[in-house]
Each structure stands twice: as C-alpha cells, then as structure tokens.
Amino acid sequence: xxxxxxxxxxxxxxxxxxxxxxxxxxxxxxxxxxxxxxxxxxxxxxxxxxxxxxxxxxxxxxxxxxxxxxxxxxxxxxxxxxxxxxxxxxxxxxxxxxxxxxxxxxxxxxxxxxxxxxxxxxxxxxxxxxxxxxxxxxxxxxxxxxxxxxxxxxxxxxxxxxxxxxxxxxxxxxxxxxxxxxxxxxxxxxxxxxxxxxxxxxxxxxxxxxxxxxxxxxxxxxxxxxxxxxxxxxxxxxxxxxxxxxxxxxxxxxxxxxxxxxxxxxxxxxxxxxxxxxxxxxxxxxxxxxxxxxxxxxxxxxxxxxxxxxxxxxxxxxxxxxxxxxxxxxxxxxxxxxxxxxxxxxxxxxxxxxx
Ligand code: SAM
Numbered sequence: 001x002x003x004x005x006x007x008x009x010x011x012x013x014x015x016x017x018x019x020x021x022x023x024x025x026x027x028x029x030x031x032x033x034x035x036x037x038x039x040x041x042x043x044x045x046x047x048x049x050x051x052x053x054x055x056x057x058x059x060x061x062x063x064x065x066x067x068x069x070x071x072x073x074x075x076x077x078x079x080x081x082x083x084x085x086x087x088x089x090x091x092x093x094x095x096x097x098x099x100x101x102x103x104x105x106x107x108x109x110x111x112x113x114x115x116x117x118x119x120x121x122x123x124x125x126x127x128x129x130x131x132x133x134x135x136x137x138x139x140x141x142x143x144x145x146x147x148x149x150x151x152x153x154x155x156x157x158x159x160x161x162x163x164x165x166x167x168x169x170x171x172x173x174x175x176x177x178x179x180x181x182x183x184x185x186x187x188x189x190x191x192x193x194x195x196x197x198x199x200x201x202x203x204x205x206x207x208x209x210x211x212x213x214x215x216x217x218x219x220x221x222x223x224x225x226x227x228x229x230x231x232x233x234x235x236x237x238x239x240x241x242x243x244x245x246x247x248x249x250x251x252x253x254x255x256x257x258x259x260x261x262x263x264x265x266x267x268x269x270x271x272x273x274x275x276x277x278x279x280x281x282x283x284x285x286x287x288x289x290x291x292x293x294x295x296x297x298x299x300x301x302x303x304x305x306x307x308x309x310x311x312x313x314x315x316x317x318x319x320x321x322x323x324x325x326x327x328x329x330x331x332x333x334x335x336x337x338x339x340x341x342x343x344x345x346x347x348x349x350x351x352x353x354x355x
Contacts, residue, residue, distance in 0.1 A: 002322065003061040004288075006298075006332040013255065013286040015062045017050060018354025019078065020070040021292050025124050026160030027148065029187050031351040032222040037070075038352050039293035047081045049312055053290065054116075056321055058088045064118040066144075068354040070292065073127050079138040086139020088116035120144065122185070122355060125170035126163050132173035143174045144183040144212075148192075150199050158192060171207065183210045183272070188231045197236060198243040204269035205244070212258055212272040213240075218338060219300065221349035233259070233275025240271055255286035276300075282335035289354055296325070297353060298332035301346045306331075 004012035021037045023030075045053070054065055065085060072078060120142040121135065128135075128145065135143075147167050149155040155164040174182045184204070188194050197213070204211035213236045218225040240246060246261035249270070253259055258272030282299075289297040294309025306328040311321060337343045346353070 002059075002326070004057075004326065004329045007330050008283075008332070008334050010283075010285060010332070011061065012288050012329055012332075013062060014064045014066070014288070015054070015057050016066045016068055016287060016289045016354050017054070018069050018290065018292045018352075019050075019067055019072040019075040019081075020044070021352045022074050023069060023071045023124070023351050024074060024126055024161070025071065025163075027146075027158060027187075028160075028192070028222065028224065029158075029189060029216055029220050030355075031349065032160075032220065032224070035221050038348065039291070043293040043309065045290075045292065045294045045309060047077075047084070049294070049309075050081060050290075051084045053294075053308065053312065053321075054085055055088060056318060056325070058116050059114050060322065060325065061114055063116060064120065065116060066120045066122060068122040070351050070354070071124055071126070072121060073123055073131065079131075079134050082119065082121075082135060082138040082140050085116070085119055089119065089139070090115070118142065122146070123170070124159070125167035126161070127166070128170035129166065129173040132170070132177045132179065136177040136179055140179060142181065142183070143179045144185055145170055145174065146185045146187075147171070148186050150196055150203060154193060154196070171209065175207070175209070181210050181270075183212055185212045185214055187214045187216055188236060189216045190229050190231050192229075194231045194239075197239050201240045201244050201271060204271060205263060205267040206269075208268035210260075210270040210272060212274055214274045215277045217276060217300070217350075218343075218345060219350040219353070221351065223345075230277055232278040233273045234278065236273050236275075237261075246271060253281075253284075255284050257281060276336070277338055280335060280339075282333075285332075288329065288332070291348070291352065291354060296328050297348075298328065299336060300350075300353060301336040301338065302333065303344055303347050305347065 021039050026032055026034050118141055121140055122144045125145040148158045152164045156162045200211050216230050245264035247264050249260040249262050257274045261271040295305035296308050297305055311324045
C-alpha cells in the first residue's frame with residue numbers, strides 16, 4: 001500500500017482523532033470559559049465514518065491512532081469504536097483497498113502489510129476508572145491521563161472541577177488494567193503549578209509512571225497565553241534534575257515529542273519533557289489530526305483545515321478519499337511560527353482540535 005509522505009519528506013505515521021469538541025473540565029490553559037461546542041451535531045463524524053477513515057489511514061501506513069477530544073469519554077459507547085479500530089491491529093483483517101482502485105499509485109512508495117500497532121486514548125481521567133476494564137477488553141493498548149496538580153485545591157483552580165481523587169483513581173485503574181505505559185500529561189505554567197514539578201517527579205518515582213511535562217502553547221480559547229507564562233523545557237529539566245538527578249534515555253527521540261529521562265539513582269518511573277515552543281521539533285513531525293467534525297488538520301497551529309467529511313459524505317470511493325488525503329498531506333506546514341513576529345493563532349483552540 002501507499003505511504004503518506006509530505007512535501008518535506010516526512011512520513012506520516014500518527015493519526016489523532018478527536019471524538020468530540022465537548023469537555024467536562026474547564027482548564028484555564030485550554031477551554032476556560034466552556035465555549036459552546038463549535039460542531040453542530042449533524043457535522044460530528046459517526047463511529048462508522050471514523051472507522052472507515054481510520055481503515056484508509058492505516059492502509060496508508062498510519063501505525064498509531066490516538067483518540068482524544070475535548071473529552072473522548074463523553075462520547076457514548078466509545079468501547080464499540082475501540083473494538084472496531086482494534087481489528088486494524090490484526091494483519092489481513094479483511095480490509096483491503098485494491099490497487100486497481102488507486103490511481104497514480106507509485107510502486108516505490110508502497111509498504112507491505114499495513115497494520116495498526118498502537119491504539120491509545122487521552123483523557124482527563126474524570127470517569128476513566130470505572131471504564132478502564134471495558135476499554136481494555138475492547139482492545140485499547142494505552143492511555144495518557146492529564147493531571148496538572150497533585151494538590152486538591154490547585155487542581156480545582158486549574159481545571160474548574162474538584163476531581164483530583166477521580167483522576168488518581170483513574171491512574172491506578174490504568175495501571176491495574178495494564179494499559180501501559182501509563183503516561184501522565186501536565187501542562188506546566190508559571191505561577192500556577194511550576195512549584196509542583198518536584199512533587200510530580202516524586203509521584204512518577206513512587207507510582208512507576210511516565211510523567212510528561214508540556215510547555216504551555218498558545219492554543220487556549222481564553223487567549224490568556226503569554227510568553228512569561230511558559231516554563232521552558234530547559235528550566236523544567238534543571239529544576240527536576242536538582243532534586244532527582246536525571247539521565248537522558250536516548251540521544252534521538254525520532255518522531256516522539258518528548259525527551260525522555262530516567263532517574264540516575266535507578267528509581268522506577270520516567271520524566272518526559274515536551275518543549276514545542278522553546279525547542280521546536282516540527283522537522284520530525286509524523287502527526288496528522290482529524291477533528292470531531294471531520295476536518296483534517298496538518299498541524300496544531302494550522303490556520304486552514306481540509307474537509308474530509310464532505311468528501312466522505314459525497315459518496316467518494318476509497319481511491320478518491322486516498323487521493324484527497326494525499327493531496328492534503330502534501331500541504332503539511334514545514335513548521336509552526338509561534339516564535340515569529342507574524343505568528344497568527346491557529347484557527348481553533350486545543351479542545352476543538354484534539355490534543
Ligand atoms: N480531555 C482530554 C485530556 O484532558 O487529556 C484530551 C484532550 S486535551 C485537549 C489533550 C492534551 O492537550 C491534554 O494533556 C492537555 O493538557 C493538553 N493541552 C490543552 N491545552 C494546551 C495548551 N494550551 N498547551 C499545552 N497543552 C495543552
């Protein structure tokens with residue numbers, strides 16, 4: 001089958017699918033005012049449509065699918081979708097796009113036996129603990145849970161919801177159900193939670209989890225982002241390293257977003273530092289995004305979207321959908337422009353894009 005290669009010679013392997021633009025949290029760095037969902041109900045992709053799109057993407061070499069949102073667990077019966085997508089992990093699962101269906105196919109860009117290798121979910125952890133078992137049974141491989149404070153009151157201030165206990169239970173449930181490696185995302189913002197960096201590192205050690213510290217990006221719907229609020233990846237490293245000496249696990253991170261560190265004293269757990277603002281990693285980007293209303297986004301910071309939903313609903317054949325996706329991938333931006341004078345904010349904020 002064909003590979004998805006962009007105009008900058010990057011191969012696209014990682015698809016993020018937003019299942020809804022609704023969220024039950026009001027994180028100040030994401031959706032502070034709870035703007036009404038942008039997508040009207042009839043524009044939201046059905047599970048059947050998502051399944052068809054994912055099948056086609058996997059046939060084009062996508063190896064990782066991450067379900068996100070908004071809060072993906074607000075979408076009813078998500079287990080049914082996971083069960084269907086999990087079938088893409090089995091080679092020769094029955095889905096085949098015939099070569100004859102694909103026009104202009106270049107034999108040099110073909111791959112053998114495309115299949116999904118990793119099916120993951122990102123959640124705020126509010127209701128994950130009671131659904132972990134069913135999600136695992138449905139075929140989910142891994143989960144990333146957001147956790148921006150270990151202090152109950154600060155957690156409430158950051159997210160707008162008094163739910164720290166739910167999230168801690170969700171982390172336990174993820175580990176218990178072997179949805180591993182369990183990753184925890186914390187967006188570090190100066191004056192809001194940077195004083196908890198060492199607490200988070202201790203938490204990672206004690207619970208043997210992969211803690212990811214993420215720089216604050218200008219994707220908040222409240223438009224409060226300022227450069228002063230960023231705690232750079234370098235500063236995060238320095239402050240954690242002072243308390244718990246770290247070592248770099250791998251000199252190259254490939255298409256991954258995080259530099260990964262282990263604890264020098266051999267303690268379990270891992271620290272990941274994701275620094276998209278101060279240490280851009282666009283050159284190795286392998287990601288593409290699908291919004292809940294069926295728009296392809298080639299970059300978090302895209303100012304344009306590509307309407308796959310209309311192509312799909314027009315009755316397009318697989319070949320026509322593939323042609324559309326390939327033409328969109330060729331338009332993938334070389335890099336983001338956050339640090340340029342002429343930076344124009346993305347056309348949607350994080351909760352509508354799918355993080
Ligand atoms: N509701 C789910 C959750 O809370 O994980 C999934 C969606 S959320 C948009 C996905 C990830 O995006 C979260 O880990 C969140 O911390 C991150 N995120 C949201 N806004 C961000 C911002 N402005 N800068 C950096 N990361 C952000």
